[in-house]
Amino acid sequence: xxxxxxxxxxxxxxxxxxxxxxxxxxxxxxxxxxxxxxxxxxxxxxxxxxxxxxxxxxxxxxxxxxxxxxxxxxxxxxxxxxxxxxxxxxxxxxxxxxxxxxxxxxxxxxxxxxxxxxxxxxxxxxxxxxxxxxxxxxxxxxxxxxxxxxxxxxxx
Amino acid sequence: xxxxxxxxxxxxxxxxxxxxxxxxxxxxxxxxxxxxxxxxxxxxxxxxxxxxxxxxxxxxxxxxxxxxxxxxxxxxxxxxxxxxxxxxxxxxxxxxxxxxxxxxxxxxxxxxxxxxxxxxxxxxxxxxxxxxxxxxxxxxxxxxxxxxxxxxxxxxxxxxxxxxxxxxxxxxxxxxxxxxxxxxxxxxxxxxxxxxxxxxxxxxxxxxxxxxxxxxxxxxxxxxxxxxxxxxxxxxxxxxxxxxxxxxxxxxxxxxxxxxxxxxxxxxxxxxxxxxxxxxxxxxxxxxxxxxxxxxxxxxxxxxxxxxxxxxxxxxxxxxxxxxxxxxxxxxxxxxxxxxxxxxxxxxxxxxxxxxxxxxxxxxxxxxxxxxxxxxxxxxxxxxxxxxxxxxxxxxxxxxxxxxxxxxxxxxxxxxxxxx
Numbered sequence: 001x002x003x004x005x006x007x008x009x010x011x012x013x014x015x016x017x018x019x020x021x022x023x024x025x026x027x028x029x030x031x032x033x034x035x036x037x038x039x040x041x042x043x044x045x046x047x048x049x050x051x052x053x054x055x056x057x058x059x060x061x062x063x064x065x066x067x068x069x070x071x072x073x074x075x076x077x078x079x080x081x082x083x084x085x086x087x088x089x090x091x092x093x094x095x096x097x098x099x100x101x102x103x104x105x106x107x108x109x110x111x112x113x114x115x116x117x118x119x120x121x122x123x124x125x126x127x128x129x130x131x132x133x134x135x136x137x138x139x140x141x142x143x144x145x146x147x148x149x150x151x152x153x154x155x156x
Numbered sequence: 157x158x159x160x161x162x163x164x165x166x167x168x169x170x171x172x173x174x175x176x177x178x179x180x181x182x183x184x185x186x187x188x189x190x191x192x193x194x195x196x197x198x199x200x201x202x203x204x205x206x207x208x209x210x211x212x213x214x215x216x217x218x219x220x221x222x223x224x225x226x227x228x229x230x231x232x233x234x235x236x237x238x239x240x241x242x243x244x245x246x247x248x249x250x251x252x253x254x255x256x257x258x259x260x261x262x263x264x265x266x267x268x269x270x271x272x273x274x275x276x277x278x279x280x281x282x283x284x285x286x287x288x289x290x291x292x293x294x295x296x297x298x299x300x301x302x303x304x305x306x307x308x309x310x311x312x313x314x315x316x317x318x319x320x321x322x323x324x325x326x327x328x329x330x331x332x333x334x335x336x337x338x339x340x341x342x343x344x345x346x347x348x349x350x351x352x353x354x355x356x357x358x359x360x361x362x363x364x365x366x367x368x369x370x371x372x373x374x375x376x377x378x379x380x381x382x383x384x385x386x387x388x389x390x391x392x393x394x395x396x397x398x399x400x401x402x403x404x405x406x407x408x409x410x411x412x413x414x415x416x417x418x419x420x421x422x423x424x425x426x427x428x429x430x431x432x433x434x435x436x437x438x439x440x441x442x443x444x445x446x447x448x449x450x451x452x453x454x455x456x457x458x459x460x461x462x463x464x465x466x467x468x469x470x471x472x473x474x475x476x477x478x479x480x481x482x483x484x485x486x487x488x489x490x491x492x493x494x495x496x497x498x499x500x501x502x503x504x505x506x507x508x509x510x511x512x513x514x515x516x517x518x519x520x521x522x523x524x525x526x527x528x529x530x531x532x533x534x535x536x537x538x539x540x541x542x543x544x545x546x547x548x549x550x551x552x553x554x555x556x557x558x559x560x561x562x563x564x565x566x567x568x569x570x571x572x573x574x575x576x
Binding site: 052108111116 | 211255269270272273274275276279282283288289290293303304305406559
């Protein structure tokens, strides 16, 4: 894997906020920095809005992995890999994201510019609570190791 | 108060005999009650709390609050802090204006329904916008540790001074962006603008020695010149029944704040390079054409870039990036120039430095009445017998010209037309 990583740059984007289950994207990103942050071809960004901040840092021809909390009707703590080009994702209302720029809009923009990385992965964890509590709910906390293992396996 | 508004805006107009009888821009976002939340908080907590009001202009909220407290406490943090706060603010103008021009406003002028659609034909322009915005974020991060809700600013100065290495690396990138920023002014000037002139007072801070950001008196182009602590004697905020956004008026009149108002009042304070570039284009200032706001934003991007470079070229790592603060009882007033216009704060503080009450008047609230006035003018000029789809598009363009914090949320403006 190391050889591939040095040849192909991977950008891992943790999305969310410091609150409740919404912090799963940040927390997973921080854990990955600790575990695989030494790999030279992997970069990390933690941000609280889905667009703009990461758009200028995409690795050409590489891979981008988004990590975020999600609400899709599944059981809380469910770890899913989402196809950003799916119809289900297209129906996601923009108002769920800060300032109306959701991941899909941002990816559309990057695609129009011809800067889209070859591989885009979106990893989500179904949230249990979306409030201003500091900690993760038990179900999301339990899902964290599975999420991390899946993401590490997903790095090309 | 109207701070950052997400959700849908709605516009209701009644038309009788080809004239608008009533027009209401309705904002549904419930009040966020930040002012109430600040009561009982120590002055040291305020900058970090108010920065959460807006993810696009947190620096402005921090600066208005910090300047208010320092004025009351009689603190002079010195020239290093003063200069670096200006650089910090330059970052916010760069970030916010670049986002607005390229992702929100330009598609309107070029006939696209979104930035991704525009990117296919204007990829270089979009890339330029993202690059300039990213530079703005880098500047905010330099002093604030992060670009959204930065944490480096405090009453008395900054928590720490950036390293020479970080400053030099960023300086290199800022210098490289100068040709792009200069070209942006000419590019915005070549967009097609309706020829129009509306009557409105421009209001902004003015400072005798510099283009306004952090300090100065409030001025209008109709003779107002007051210290910021006199704001409440001249400006009045009113609740309207149909919207959660307050409407602020100047002696009963709608008025404009923001880049066009700022440049109308302070053109002479721009750097010579910016003025020379503007002299070569068809758009000139002062201007009463609201569509020229996008050119004013481009001019401020070029200004902010030159100003940040000028100040960082003299940078040294300060051993004392902040001064000691002793609170005092009294009323604190702060007003700085957010990307969207003058942002006024007032706090009543007890002797321990605890906030007793707070009042924040953001630029979007100040522009509400002006937006409604402009919508009435523009839609009548467009022709009220136009299909509702055309009226809706025109209304969205008018609203986006002001870059209100609702601009993102009003891409799908819900328009109700009653033809009486």
